[in-house]
Amino acid sequence: MIPEEYIRKIIHVDMDAFYASVEQRDNPELMGKPVAVGGSRERGVVAAASYEARKYGIRSAMASSIAYRKCPHIIFVKPHFEKYKEVSKQIREIFFEYTDLVEPLSLDEAYLDVTENKKGIATATRIAKEIRQRIWEETQLSASAGISINKFVAKVASDINKPNGQKTIMPDDVIPFLENLPIKKFYGIGEKTAEKMKKLGIHFGRDLKQWDLPLLVREFGKSGTHYYNIVRGLQKSTVKPDRIRKSIGAERTFFDDIHAESDLKEELEKIMTILHKRIESSEASGKTVTLKLKSFDFEQHTRSFTFDHYINSQEEIFDKIIQLLYQPFPEKPVRLLGITLSNLKNDESDNSQSVQLTLDF
Template identity: 55%
Template sequence: MEQVNNRKIIHVDMDAFYASVEQRDTPDLHGKPVAVGGSRQRGVVAAASYEARQFGVRSAMASSIAIRKCPDLIFVKPRFDVYKAVSQQIRTIFAQYTPLFEPLSLDEAYLDVTDNLAEHDSATQTAQAIKDQIRQETALTASAGVSYNKFLAKLASDYLKPDGLFVIKPHQGSFFVEGLAVGQFHGVGRVTALKMNQLGIFTGLDLRQQDEAFLTRHFGKVGHHYYSIARAIDHRPVTPNRERKSVGSETTFEQDLLDPADLTEALHPLLASVWSYCERTGVLGRTVTLKVKYSDFQQITRSRTVLSSISGLSLFTQVSLDLLASLLPLPKGVRLLGVSLSSLQSVSAVPEGQLKLGF
């Protein structure tokens, strides 16, 4: 078990951030199902209000599917300049409590309040004060998780959304983790959760019962991470001014794919996932990289860098499909397909003439 340290970590996550800003600024949208993103056939939902989520609408979902799930869904074009301005307000609030805060995107961040500037008696009091100040200054709600490491604080912030505050104390960490389904662990995606289930691993307790050699044999280097989080161990520090260099998505197929049409179809949800992240975080990129792993585990990548930032899903899709076409005809079956976008920069740093987002 972990040698529990005395760190006090808060994870703050704004509730349905983009959609909530739109509902705040347009009273007619209050209480209605709202999606931020493009409503056209190839559009993608960047964010959904809680009213829309009740119908199953989620971020990264194709707009056409979202409309089928919620016929009354109201689409709103994203306003990145507004979201960025509100995000800066929130970061200014964080700085009043600690210099050690690590933004993950425009709407979430980790804070290390072990030594907090407000001199509250507990991290829980600090988290509540931050939530109250965010509501007072922005008219928006945030959820917060409090614990002794980043992994648990992230889990805690998701536990009582929206407008929640949940604490996992040092003596509760191991017990809390063992009762969770592995799919609830941050960093365990659908494909990995399915693979774990096939190995008889369904909960945190099941995962904890596996030794490190078993996990690295089946999951590679990330197996070390799974071994640790199953024991509520996470020594990562809160790192201010963290900059992400790339964003990507990949999937491993249950059966190897040989048909180019199947690969093209499988590529679209990966593109939607990456583009949804770009929209949520307000970043764009210039370099597209396609990753393919063949049935014999040979892995290859193909990349293309464009002159100016890729400012629309349609262009991102076209470049990715061109890279895929360069690999045809397929020499053998494909077991994994991935796509990533790098050379990232903030939307606010891109010349205005490039921001043709295709909505």
């Protein structure tokens, strides 16, 4: 039995193949075809793949050249991020009609705490269904949803009936659900950790539950405490409406590898111009600047410097980035450059709320 203080009504809404679906919606010729947003046949990285493309094993963050080998008739589409942002804003306005406790994770997914909701709807399941219907009617895009007692279980549940479906894990069903859940399905457990767990005989939640806290901490460090709690349905991470932004960045993948000193500096200057616009629009300042380099063979390196004061000056950031470029100067041709400002200055606020819960999902 999970203690009542650990039970809330949480919905995780996840748009289905968001970028690709927007492109298919706006270009009917792409409907029903394998589409990759981002990259090209020769270069770049897939930002998103349609469900037709996923049947060929194509996933986001995959090199475009690999995607093309897996599916020679794939259609590469240039991303239109401003359009995606506008659609995302439209979807979030729908969320806010039901609750102010909305925590966006990205443009295409968010957590909603509907323990109390603005429309007085009795069940979170009905709210999720209504929201998904509203999204379809207003954007012609489908969304999936997971509904349960906390963010972790809701996130896992939203994948179960994708695309265009939803799944509710009732409070009394959470423990059996987690016990029978394969370790690789646990949100936040990556391939390497899952492989380590399998070697230790942990294949399902019920196996993980057999391990006591000290043993988990010994094997997995601080994460051991997290694993101990989530498999028992214990998570107090609240939905944070004013999610604190941790970094602002910009990067670019090149059609042709670059290596000449003048070319690298010129491209970094272009990236810095884009980043500075984002810093200005966010009214942000930070202490840490990071240069990201990915070579032609996909080997990636980052170099960072932390100031003893907050900065947002384009000149100050760029000067430090150029210094980092020479520490040391890259030996291999470069396919991607990126600049990030992190360790941002933020005003943190506590958005946690305490309300009496009715166990009607």
